[in-house]
Amino acid sequence: MKSDIILAGVGGQGILSIATALGEAALADNLLIKQAETHGMSQRGGAVYSHMRISDQPISSDLIPGGAADLILSVEPMESLRYLPYLSETGYLVTNITPFVNIPNYPDIEKVMEEIRKLPRFIAIDADTIAKEVGSTRASNMVMLGAASPFIDIEFSKIEDGIRTIFGRKGEAVVNMNLEALRRGRQFAEENK
Amino acid sequence: MEWESYYFLSKSQSLEIGFPSIRLTATHGTSLLTSAFSLPFSPLFRTSLNTHNSGKTRLLQLFSDPNQLFLVSILKFNKLIMQKHLFLGVEAIGQGAIDGGMSGVYSYPGTPSTEITEFIQENPLAEERNIHRTWTANEKTALETALGMSYAGKRAMSCMKHVGLNVAADVFINAAMTGVNGGLIVTVADDPSMHSSQNEQDSRFYGKFAMVPVLEPSSQQEAYDMARDGFALSELTKVPVMLRITTRLAHSRAGVARKDVLPENPLSMPANPRQFILLPAIARRKYKGLLESQNLFLKLSEESIYNRYEEGAEKSLGIIACGIAYNYLMEHYPNGTCPYPVVKISQYPLPENHINRMDQECDEILVLEEGAPMVEEMLKGFFAKGTPIKGRLDGTLPRDGELNPDLIAKALGKEMFSGYAIPEVVANRPPALCMGCGHQDAYVAMNEVLADYSKGRVFSDIGCYTLGALPPYETIFSCVDMGASITMAKGAADAGLIPAVAMIGDSTFAHSGITGLLDAVNEKSSITVVISDNESISMTGGQDSSAFGKIESICIGLGVDPAHIHTIVPLKKNHEEMVRLFREEFAYNGVSVIIPRRECIQRASSRKRNKG
Ligand SMILES: Cc1ncc(C[n+]2csc(CCOP(=O)(O)OP(=O)(O)O)c2C)c(N)n1
Ligand code: SF4
Secondary structure, three states, rough: EEEEEEEEEEEOHHHHHHHHHHHHHHOOOEEEEEEEEOOOHOOOOOOOOOEEEEOOOOOOOOOOOOOOOEEEEOOOHHHHHHOOHHHHEEEEEEEEEOOOOOOOEEEOOOHHHHHHHHOOEEEEEEEHHHHHHHHHHHHHHHHHHHHHHHOOOOOHHHHHHHHHOOOOOOOHHHHHHHHHHHHHHHHHHHHHH | OEEEEEEEEEOOOOOEEEEOEHHHHHOOOOOOOOOOOOOOOOEEEEEEEOOOOOOEEEEEEEEEEEOOOOEEEEOOOOOOHHHHHHEHHHHHHHHHHHHHOOEEEEEEEOOOOOOOOOOOOOOOHHHOOOOOOOOOOOHHHHHHHHHHHHOOOEEEEEEEEHHHHHHHHHHHHHHHHOOOOEEEEEEEOOOOOOOOOOOOOOOOOHHHHHOEEEEOOOOOHHHHHHHHHHHHHHHOOOOEEEEEHHHEEEEEEEEEEEOOOOOOOOOOOOOOOOOOOOHHHHHHHHHHHHHHHHHHHHHHHHOOOEEEEEEEOOEEEEEEEEEHHHHHHHHOOOOOOOOEEEEOEEEEEEOOHHHHHHHOOOEEEEEHHHHHHHHHHHHOOOOOOOOOOEOOOOOOOOOOOOHHHHHHHHHHHHHHHHOOOOOOOOOOOOOOOOOOOHHHHHHHHHHHHHOOOOOOOEEOOOOOOHHHHOOOOOOOOOOOOOOOHHHHHHHHHOOOOOOOOEEEEEHHHHHHHHHHHHHHHHHHOEEEEEEEEEEEEOOOOEOOOOOOOHHHHHHEEEEEEEHHHEEEEOHOOOOOOOHHHHHHHHHHHOOEEEEOOOOHHHHHHHHHHHEE
8 A cells, every 4th residue: 555645735724734634544554654844934825745655565765756646635726736746647636726825926716727627637625615614614624634535545434533633632522523524525525536 | 574673782781672662681782872783694593572562472583793792673563663653853863862861952943953952842751851952042052062061971962954053163173173071962954955044055074074973864763763872972982973964854754663761971070181171282182083083983884784785786886875865766666676786874984895895896886965965076086087976966966956756766767757747827935924024014114214225235134034035025135144134234334335234133133143243333333233023033933032031231231322222113003113213223323223023923823822
C-alpha cells in the first residue's frame, strides 16, 4: 500500500489539521509515514503545501517525486493547480471551490474552475457550505478529508478514529460535528467521482 | 524486515536498552556512541526476548568484530512501536538532546531551527530537569553561554539558522580552539532554496573551517541519535560538534524510536585551568593539539555508523550521497536495488577509506549534497585530474537550490512522468503583512512624509516588516543582515544622504541594533531610527523578545536625547500624530528614535487562545 498526497492551501487555512488526522489514521493502521511541511515565511498568507507519504514499505524521500502523487488535496481552488506537476497519470485532484482572495491579481474563478475540469479525475466540492450545514465552517477541512478519503488506501473507520483522537479533547459535540463533516465529504465524492 | 536499532558494546560493561524497554543486563558493555566499526559482521547468535511494554517478542542478534566489540541489533517487529513518536526533524533533535543528558539549550530563533528550542521549552522532562531553555538575545550570546555551561562540565546545545552562525562565528571558531569540558553541540539549520532566508550558505564549510566533526543526518531517526549521542562525541573528541540539518529534514515528520534517557553531567571544572585562556602562547599549543586531533576525527568518521560503503555491481558510476540526499537517491532504488556502489555520508571529516575505495572501483563519481558543492570541490581539486567527478559544478545538478528526487533522477538519466503543467491562470501568492498589523500603519505614515524627499532613504532589516519592500508600501530599500538598518543608514548619512532612516524590529534591535545606535549617537549622525515594536519575534512565530519593556531605557542609556525619543501606538486614529513625528524627526539634525508600539495581532490572538 502506498499513498502519496500533496496537501495544499494558503498560510492560515490549517492544512496541517488534515495531515494530523490522516497521520493518526495511518499510525492506527500500522503504516509508515513521512510528511514534509511548510513552516516559516510563507505561513504569513502565502501558498503552503505539505507532502504526505503513507506506505506499508519503508519510505526514502521526504518529498514526493514529480508526477508521482496519487492525490492532490487542496482547500483552495487556485492552490490545487499550483501542484499539478506532482500529479500522477492516474492521480486524483480533490479541491474545495471557495477561493481565498488575499492578492490583488487573483484570477477569474471561472477560469480556475475551467482548468480543474480539464483534468481526467477530480472532485470539486463546496466544503464551506457543507461544513456550515453540519455546524461550523471550521469543519470544512474535515469535509475535504472526507472527500479525499475514497482515494486514500486507509480504512475509513481508521480515519474516523483519527478524528476522534485529535478532537477528543474538545468534547463529544465537536467530535461528532467533524465526523459528520467527514462523512458528508466522503458521500459527495462517492456520488461525484 | 528492518533492523531497528544498533547498540555497541565493549566487553567489560553492562548494557541496558531503554526503548522499547528491553533490559539486557550484564551481557557486554555499554554504548560507544559513534561506533568503532562498520557493518557487516557475522552473527554470533540470535535470540528472542520479550519487551516490557508491549509483551511482543523481538529478535535480538549479537555480532562480533575483530576488535572484540559486540554489536546488538533488534529486529523491527512491531511498526507501531517503531513509530511511537512521529517527530519533525527539529523535534527529534530536541528530544535527542534532552535524552542525551543536556542541561541547557541556548538559541535565538531562526527558520528552520526555531522548533528545536520550542520543543524543549514545552517538554515535561525538560521542565522536570529544569533544563535551561529561555531564548537569548542573539546567536553569539547563545553559543557563548552554551560554552560557559560546557566549561562547568555540563552538556549544552546551541541552535541557530545558518546565518546565525555568521553572528556566532567568532565564538564558534575559537571554541574549537579552547575545546570543551561538558559536551557541546552546535545545531545549525541551513535553508537551501532560501524558503525563509537571505542566502543559502552551507554551514559544513564552517565546520571544516573550525576543524570540528560535523554530523549531517539523513533521517529523523539519525537526527535523534546524533543529538543524543553527539554530546559524548564532543566529550570524546574534546571539541564542539556541529549538527547540520537542512529545511526539509527540519520540517518533515517520520517515526522516531527513542532510547534511554541519560543522566545530566555533574558540575565539574576543566581538568586544565588554562584550557579556556586563548593567550597566544597557550593558543599556539591548543592549535597544534586541534591539528593533531584531526586524525582521531578522521578515524571516527571512517568507523562511524552514519557513514558506510554500499556495494554495487555496476561500477561505471559511484555515488556519494551526503545527508538527506541519500534519501532522494534511494527513492529511485527501493529495497536495496541500487546497481551502483554508494557512499553514504553523514559524518565529517570525509571518510577517506570509503571515498578512496570508490575512487579505485568506479569510473566516475557523482556527488549528491544539499547546499554548496563542498565535497565535490574537495574531490575535484584544482586541476581536475583523475576520476571524473559529476555534481553541481559540471551541470549534472543545478549549481544552487535544494535537491529533490526529480533532480537526482535526471542526474542518473532516469525517465520520469513529469506531471501536468501549472496552468497560466495560477497567480503567485507571496507572503504579506497580516491585516491590521501595526507595521502597516507605520509604513503608511512614513510614506506620507517620505513623499517630500527623494526615494531610497529607508534602510531596513529582517522581520515581518521586511515585507514593506513589496507593494503596496515599497517603503524600504535594504534588508541585509540583522542590525544593518541602523549602521547602513549611518553610513549613508556620513556620505551625505540626509536624512537617512532605519526601520528595525524590536527583536532585531536587541539582537544587533544596539551597538550600531551607539556608533550613531557618538557621532551625532543625522538618522532617524524607527523601532517598530510589536513586542514579539513575529517572523519566526511569536517568541519573547529580549528587549521587551526596555527599549526606551536602552536608547536613553546609549545617549539618545530623550527629547528625540517618541513612542506612539500605530493605529489609524493616530495617523496624523505619527506623520507629525516622522516629519519633525526626519528634519532633525541628529539621532532620533521613534517607537511605534502595538502587539503583533497573531501573538495577541495566540496568547488569548492559550489563556482560554
Ligand atoms: C542572524 C539571524 N538570526 C535569525 C534570523 C531569523 N529571523 C528573521 S526575522 C527574525 C525576527 C525579527 O523579529 P523582530 O525584529 O522583532 O520583527 P518582527 O518579525 O516581530 O516584525 C528572525 C529571528 C535571521 N534572519 N538572521
Ligand atoms: S505576524 Fe504579527 S508582526 Fe507579522 S505581519 Fe502578522 S501581525 Fe504583523
